[in-house]
Amino acid sequence: MGHVEDRWYKTLRHSGGRRERVKTELFGKGLRYRVRYIGPDGKERKKSFPDRAKREAEAFLVSTESDKLRGSYVDPKAGRITFGEYAENWLRTRSFDESTRESTEFRVRKHLLPFFGAEHLASIKPGHIREWDARLVGKLAPATRAVVFAHLRTILGAAVDDERIAKNPCSAKSVKPPRPVQRRVVPWRYDQVSAIRGGLAQRYRPMVDLGAGCGLRQGEILGLGVDDIDFDGGWVHVCRQVKLVRSRLVFGLPKNDRDRRIPLPDSVALVLRQHIDDFAPVSLTLPWEDPATDERVTVPLLFTTTRRGAINRRTFDNKSWRPAVVAAGITPTRFTGMHALRHFYASSLLDAGESIKALASYLGHADPGFTLRVYTHLMPASEERTRNAIDNLFRGDRWR
Incomplete structure (x- = not known):
């Protein structure tokens, strides 16, 4: 079981059972609270929090232990890879035919990497997705925006599968996927x-x-x-x-x-x-x-x-x-x-x-x-066919 360590204070035990809480040499320096726990792989993990954030540290510990029990734990360090690094690896390992690969590479590098490339996967939040999409309004056609958004969602979905991040920010309720304008087909004569x-x-x-x-x-x-x-x-x-x-x-x-x-x-x-x-x-x-x-x-x-x-x-x-x-x-x-x-x-x-x-x-x-x-x-309108079908059925003196 993990615990929360206060790096600014330590407890001294005196003879007779008396305890004294004293300042450490780290007092007032750096992050105060450090959560220590054992990951699913048996290795110790650490995460630090600032002064006055003990509740956040304790909540993190409770959440982490719960995730371990549910089997949904994700190592925080795994999400430190940048989006650009992960996206390039995704492009390299994804199974495409070459024409699809070419167009996908172009969209990812032109429309995703400039905005997300330097961001760590774990730092990308729904708000970043909304901001990115808002910047593209008026610059890209809705159909193109929808395709690029699908690439982003797929890449981040793969990161979830690879246990780099816990959930896909593109799937948040506050993120509305761009939808192409439904153009009514008008056939040529x-x-x-x-x-x-x-x-x-x-x-x-x-x-x-x-x-x-x-x-x-x-x-x-x-x-x-x-x-x-x-x-x-x-x-x-x-x-x-x-x-x-x-x-x-x-x-x-x-x-x-x-x-x-x-x-x-x-x-x-x-x-x-x-x-x-x-x-x-x-x-x-x-x-x-x-x-x-x-x-x-x-x-x-x-x-x-x-x-x-x-x-x-x-x-x-x-x-x-x-x-x-x-x-x-x-x-x-x-x-x-x-x-x-x-x-x-x-x-x-x-x-x-x-x-x-x-x-x-x-x-x-x-x-x-x-x-x-x-x-x-x-498709041909059915109203007239319906009328004709009933008229043909009822035609004659059968109801008289």
Whole structure:
């Protein structure tokens, strides 16, 4: 059992049992009270408190002994590592694919380390989290703030798991996580999609058909091989994408690391057959996931540059997609990228009565609930269907 030691006084025992409390040579110097206790590992621990803080010292001792009994004890020294040191170690040991690692490293080093980097983990309190987030309001978009906050919460959660700190300050009731503004998806009309398609070079036009007619993401379209298309069965197998990692192109798994099969409409199949006749697939070899790896994958790609190379999405967006959007009379924004073709696809399927579960599967969403939240306002209104169903049921003289 631990005890509280008064370093400014000591008790002398005289003959006959008399005790005398006298000042020590440390009187008036430094911290007065020192809590001594045995940690779960059997080693002695100490923590000092100033004059007039005996109650705080005793409370600390009681709390520590209780934590030991509950198995929730955390060594105070463990939290002395700086956030910057711990965050860098977390980045090094965390399991990411390389594209996610790159973006996470950028956000942590740009938005977290300047504020928290020099702070000891144990010294970070909910108030620091609130102050940090308040400084970012107006400087970062709400969606970006939400992502960076998630990184912070995950890092501090890992510190709890590693028994560096007792609890995660991001989980305090007074800390309100930033939430991205829920933007209502407004799908493009068919004539707008058609106009954008017409504004692209002929070799790139079928990319629009795959986005608007099959719901593929841009990277999935760029990574599609001729062997991934089952013309006879009517399926597209999405099993890879082309990604930009540390300024180099690589092949990688689709988002959420899940491949999927998507129904191939006859109209899209016809366009793809013609594209293959006009622009023969080019077998290209790229690293898999990490540019530094020795693993290489060769794919006969459907879409390549005029120089028969893999397409860099940034170059394509700036030199091909954006000019086509402008030519179609649409003002370019962060919402007018190729991802908008997936919204067109989703709205078309929902309007035709397709289920949310099937749509989520085709889009490659891990959670159908996410699909529902994004597209629920596009689902056909049920009121008129309800009226017609009852009218058809009750039509005639059966109730007369």
